Amino acid sequence: MKHLVITAAILAATASPAFADVKAASDTGFNIIHIATVQATPDEIWKRLLAPKDYWNKSHSWSGSTAGFYIDAQANGCFCELFQETDANGKVKTVGSVEHMRVIFAQPGKVLRMQGALGPLQSEAVIGTLTVAMEPAKQDGATRVSFSYVVGGYMRYKVAEIAPAVDKVLGEQFKNMLLPFTPPADEPPKVDGFNLDIETLDMGPATEAADPTETQADPAIQNDPVADPPATEPN
Structure with a gap:
């Protein structure tokens, strides 16, 4: 099986187009x-992102092919790889699978x-969290995109070796994903002071939360004569 490994080829992989x-x-x-x-809209990039079979390097697959790669973009959905074989009749069948990541x-x-x-x-024994975020840039029709991969836990690799290797490999997939889109003429964005993540994106109109200290009476209860009986007069 082929997979992401630490080799000289990986360390020499092409970096991403901006940072x-x-x-x-x-x-x-x-x-x-x-x-x-x-130079692309967020929707165009989103559509491309969800088709990893079209841009992921097969050298970094487990099966040696990306034909079975897919992303189910909903909570608990899978970024998975199917192991596929073609039988004597030319029919493709799935003979195994692996989960690369799970959508949260x-x-x-x-x-x-x-x-x-x-x-x-x-x-x-590590957890890796990949956030792919995008938002319209200042240029007309342009979009700013980021991959941020955070890994933490116990590993038998030396971080000084594995981190640059993962950086190069993930950067290659990032570059491949964006290949169909034309970079704008201006300089690439600087990372200093920039955090493209869900905390800084406009997630749509906010809904005003109800004040838990306020209670509203049910009209049905207000009109029910037995709901709030009058105080009993003293004898």
Whole structure:
């Protein structure tokens, strides 16, 4: 089986189109970020994101093919890979599967957040959380996109080795996903002071929460003569 491994080829992989970095690292985890601004709408990028079979490098699959890759973009949905074979009659059948990540937050055209330990991290006692966020940029028709992958827990790999490797591999998939879209002419966005995540995105009109200290009487109770009986007069 082929999977994400630490090799010289991985370490030499092409970086993402705008910004790529191991943003933070410790003995127990790391955070990598990839950011780009491209000439496309959030909906166009969302549609592309949900078709990993079209951009994920098969060298970083378990089956050696991305034909069985898919993302079910709803809570508890799967970013999965099907092991497929073609029988003597030319019929494709599924003979196994693997979960790369599981969806924990999905809002089309804005945020897709998934949890899963990618590649060799799957065998370790770690949690990996990938947030893919997007929002319209200042340029007409452009969108700012980011991958942020946070990994933490116990692993038998040295963070100083595995973090750059994961950064390069994930950056390659980020770049491949955005290949159909034309980058704008201006300079790429700077990461300083920029956090493209659900905390900073406009998630739509907010609903005013009810004040738990306020209670509203039920009209039916208000009109019920036995609901609130008159006080008994003293004898």
